[in-house]
Amino acid sequence: MRKVVVMNPKGGSGKTTLATNLAAYYANAGGKVVLMDYDPQGSSARWIAARPADRPSIDLVKAFERSTRTTRSWQLHTSLDATHVIVDTPAGTTRETLEEFTRDADAVVIPVLPSEIDIHAASRCIGDLLLCAKIKPRDGRIGVVANRVKKNTRVYQALLRFLKALEIPFITSLRDAQAYVHAAGLGQGIFELPQYRVKTDVESWQPLLTWLDSEQLTSKSESAAS
Numbered sequence: 001m002r003k004v005v006v007m008n009p010k011g012g013s014g015k016t017t018l019a020t021n022l023a024a025y026y027a028n029a030g031g032k033v034v035l036m037d038y039d040p041q042g043s044s045a046r047w048i049a050a051r052p053a054d055r056p057s058i059d060l061v062k063a064f065e066r067s068t069r070t071t072r073s074w075q076l077h078t079s080l081d082a083t084h085v086i087v088d089t090p091a092g093t094t095r096e097t098l099e100e101f102t103r104d105a106d107a108v109v110i111p112v113l114p115s116e117i118d119i120h121a122a123s124r125c126i127g128d129l130l131l132c133a134k135i136k137p138r139d140g141r142i143g144v145v146a147n148r149v150k151k152n153t154r155v156y157q158a159l160l161r162f163l164k165a166l167e168i169p170f171i172t173s174l175r176d177a178q179a180y181v182h183a184a185g186l187g188q189g190i191f192e193l194p195q196y197r198v199k200t201d202v203e204s205w206q207p208l209l210t211w212l213d214s215e216q217l218t219s220k221s222e223s224a225a226s
């Protein structure tokens with residue numbers, strides 16, 4: 001089982017977009033996918049509710065509802081035979097909750113928007129992760145994805161400089177595209193839209209999918225399991 005956590009305390013950076021699209025991708029690839037929604041806003045839960053019945057199914061765990069012991073054991077049970085658990089986290093995560101969200105994660109994906117405020121917030125989040133969650137930069141488990149990118153803008157160049165200066169991998173850039181908004185409303189991923197509409201966007205996901213599938217992460221989850 002591969003557990004991928006999408007996080008960034010900054011609201012609106014693309015956590016739910018990445019989490020739902022990853023879930024849709026793996027479900028279409030034949031995986032048994034669990035989407036774990038830690039956000040009380042329930043955006044991932046709403047996305048699943050809108051999902052057409054003829055699309056590959058994805059199990060939802062409302063991880064924000066953790067009031068009873070039954071819920072907790074049911075959550076664990078649901079994830080047991082999953083091939084992929086994708087975790088969507090809320091905005092405003094604190095240092096304390098970082099630990100909980102990233103526990104057992106094979107990979108932590110941080111979407112960052114090209115804006116000064118978002119770059120600043122991301123650098124804090126990465127610093128906290130490295131400090132609190134005991135993830136070492138050279139672990140290779142944290143990856144950054146630039147989201148809603150408009151190339152040839154000054155702030156995108158600033159984001160690229162910031163990402164280059166980090167010790168952690170910069171995985172890919174996803175452009176600002178209406179296809180994401182459209183797919184989200186349909187309870188689907190961009191991979192499930194007509195391919196002629198999303199070819200460029202689908203291509204931009206390839207480095208992320210390759211990274212998540214890489215030997216380095218695989219060997220980590222195997223050694224953790226043994």
Ligand SMILES: Nc1ncnc2c1ncn2[C@@H]1O[C@H](COP(=O)(O)OP(=O)(O)OP(=O)(O)O)[C@@H](O)[C@H]1O
Binds near residue numbers: 010016043147149178
């Ligand atoms: N690459 C993109 N192109 C166009 N729109 C996007 C893109 N990524 C995200 N969006 C849109 O931006 C909005 C915020 O994205 P999303 O909900 O994924 O962020 P979030 O980090 O989960 O937000 P929150 O912190 O509130 O949970 C949504 O309306 C989403 O459809």
Ligand SMILES: [Mg+2]
Binds near residue numbers: 039090
């Ligand atoms: Mg969200």
